[in-house]
Amino acid sequence: MEDLVQQGRDGGARQHTGEKAYPPPVHSDPLLDKLRELSELKRExxxxxxxxxxxxxxxxxxxPYQLARIADAGNLSISGARAMxxxxxxxxxxxxxxERNDIRGNIGPSVTPDREESLAILERYAPKGTT
Incomplete structure (x- = not known):
């Protein structure tokens, strides 16, 4: 397959491979740097x-918490909270x-490399004595 090259906004060339690929910045752009930083924070x-x-x-x-209470606290619609x-x-x-099943016993634990990070989030924000 032939590589397609397109001029970027900053004049630099980018190779298109089907995935988003951004060239390394030649110079720092405070606005774009801040947007990238905030976007990553938003994902987290x-x-x-x-x-x-x-x-x-x-x-x-x-x-469990009522769906309406969770939706309100998370600034979500009820259907959005339900879907989430x-x-x-x-x-x-x-x-x-x-390391336990859900309250209905439908979903059970298994090993994951992300366990420590997610457990830390739950322990930090869940009400005391519930985890």
Missing amino acids: IDTQIELLVAYGRHFMRPR SNRKRTREEVARNL
């Missing part, structure tokens, strides 16, 4: 919110990190 926060929503809905004992809490991948990650 979104991940934390997703883990906590799943935890509150599927792992909280003796009973029902993501199997997220529920599996929470189960692995807590």
Whole structure:
């Protein structure tokens, strides 16, 4: 396949391979640097919110938080909170990190390399005595 080259905004050439590839910056651009930094921070926060929503809905004992309360606290719509809490991948990650099943026994723990990071998030933000 022939490589396609396109001029970037800064005049530098980029090779297109089907994935987003950004050339290393020749000079620092404070605005773009800050946008990249905030975008990464937003992804991290979104991940934390997703883990906590799943935890509150599927792992909280003796009973889970009400969907409306979670949605309100997370500034989410009820349907958005429901969709977020029902993501199997997220529920599996929470189960692995807590090393226990969800309250219905549908999702159970298994080993993951991200366990320590996610467990630290849950321990930091979950109400005391619930993890």
